[in-house]
Amino acid sequence: RAKTLGKSRVQLFHREMRRSAITRLTLEADLRRAFANGEFVLHYQPIVSLASHEVVGFEALVRWQRPDGVLVYPGDFIPVVEDTGLIVALGFWILREACVTARAWQEAYPRETPLTVSVNISPRQFAEPDLVPQVRRIVEETGIDPHTLRLEITESITIGDADREVSMLSQLKALGIRLSIDDFGTGYSSLSYLHRLPLDVLKIDRSFVSAMDKSAESFQIVNAIMNLARNLGMDVVAEGTEVEGQIARLRSMGCDFGQGYYFSRPVDRAGAARLLEGAQHWKPPT
Ligand code: C2E
Ligand code: MG
Ligand code: MG
Ligand code: MG
Numbered sequence: 001r002a003k004t005l006g007k008s009r010v011q012l013f014h015r016e017m018r019r020s021a022i023t024r025l026t027l028e029a030d031l032r033r034a035f036a037n038g039e040f041v042l043h044y045q046p047i048v049s050l051a052s053h054e055v056v057g058f059e060a061l062v063r064w065q066r067p068d069g070v071l072v073y074p075g076d077f078i079p080v081v082e083d084t085g086l087i088v089a090l091g092f093w094i095l096r097e098a099c100v101t102a103r104a105w106q107e108a109y110p111r112e113t114p115l116t117v118s119v120n121i122s123p124r125q126f127a128e129p130d131l132v133p134q135v136r137r138i139v140e141e142t143g144i145d146p147h148t149l150r151l152e153i154t155e156s157i158t159i160g161d162a163d164r165e166v167s168m169l170s171q172l173k174a175l176g177i178r179l180s181i182d183d184f185g186t187g188y189s190s191l192s193y194l195h196r197l198p199l200d201v202l203k204i205d206r207s208f209v210s211a212m213d214k215s216a217e218s219f220q221i222v223n224a225i226m227n228l229a230r231n232l233g234m235d236v237v238a239e240g241t242e243v244e245g246q247i248a249r250l251r252s253m254g255c256d257f258g259q260g261y262y263f264s265r266p267v268d269r270a271g272a273a274r275l276l277e278g279a280q281h282w283k284p285p286t
Contacts, residue, residue: 028084031077034064035090041065042097043266046275047118047237047259050251055275057116058105059152059259060098061266062090082124091125092134099142099149101269106148109276118150118180126157132171139175146176150201153179155187166196173198183239185225195232202229206240206260213245226253 034040044058064072081087102117109115125131139146151172157165169179180201181194185208204225211218222238229236238250241260250258264275 024080027077027080031064031081031084031086034066035086035093037067039065039067040090040093041268042094042101043268044101044272045259045266046264046272047116047257048263050238050247050256050258053263055115056113056257057118057148057150058102058272059118059120059266060094060101061120062094078122082122085124087122087124088128091122092138095119095135096138096142099138099144102148103142103144105273105276106145108273114145114148115276116148116150116178117144118152120152120182121157123154123157126153126165126168127160132168132175135172135177136175139177147178150178150180152182152203154182155184155189162193162196166198169198180237185221191228199232199234201237202232202234203237203239203259204255209238209240209246209250209260210242212249213243219249222250222255223253226255230254 041063042060043063044060046055047057047059048054049056062074062078064077066072078087081090098117098119102115106114121131128134135151139149153169172179178200179198180203181197181199182203183205184202185205202225204222208218208222208225212222226236235257236255237257237259238246238255239259241247241250241258241262243262247258247262264271267275
């Protein structure tokens with residue numbers, strides 16, 4: 001009896017493994033087809049000056065617009081796209097699309113300081129040997145001013161070959177591109193290592209910003225990160241600013257920029273244009 005029970009458990013296990021392997025293979029195939037069919041779209045979330053409440057730029061965020069009408073968020077497909085290597089081709093498409101769009105906005109909505117566009121670069125993309133020449137080509141072909149382009153990297157790129165990372169980032173900087181460290185505070189990079197990287201912008205992870213009001217500890221962490229950024233001469237963007245009360249607190253700590261649902265969720269291209277036309281729902285600061 002025990003034997004048959006054991007056997008059926010093993011069969012169940014195998015069945016489940018097979019099912020998840022099939023799901024996975026189907027998803028991989030679907031994602032390749034989606035890319036070939038042009039089903040990926042970019043949404044844009046404004047980055048806003050906490051002092052003036054002006055939109056200073058946007059972060060491009062990819063979505064999969066399935067033909068059945070379902071919008072799939074990156075958390076549900078980026079890991080698969082990363083594993084299969086499709087992220088490399090998709091990533092270059094995202095960069096090109098974001099640059100073309102940003103250039104159009106910069107022309108349609110000229111500012112003293114031109115609008116910026118931020119694009120996420122995943123660890124797998126960062127490992128790509130010809131990342132730098134490809135980025136250079138996209139910048140040249142789209143005609144975007146590289147000073148207005150920000151590439152967002154996470155601390156998880158900083159676990160490989162440190163010399164290569166510094167060299168790659170320096171080459172991107174030499175093109176005139178700005179670099180942001182994304183989700184800061186969630187990784188394990190040492191401060192001395194961070195200091196070696198030519199970074200311009202630090203984005204404080206949403207988890208600290210959202211916990212700031214409830215826990216003194218998170219407040220202290222945000223404060224410490226602000227001091228670190230100031231000492232390294234970096235601009236700071238607070239991620240996940242959701243409620244008005246956070247804005248004044250962040251400003252008092254010296255944080256200049258915010259990105260979050262308080263200002264806007266990520267919106268499509270037309271929605272972003274409406275924000276640039278001044279149709280924001282949020283009030284200017286008093
Ligand atoms: P991320 O780069 O940290 O992007 C910010 C994420 O936080 C976005 O989720 C955004 O919608 C969400 N968010 C912004 N403000 C708020 C807020 O106030 N509250 C809450 N709860 N969430 C907020 P999204 O678009 O689902 O993207 C998730 C992650 O997927 C991104 O995190 C990024 O790591 C990755 N990702 C997105 N687009 C791309 C891309 O084009 N390429 C690559 N390689 N990764 C991407
Ligand atoms: Mg990001
Ligand atoms: Mg982030
Ligand atoms: Mg994040």
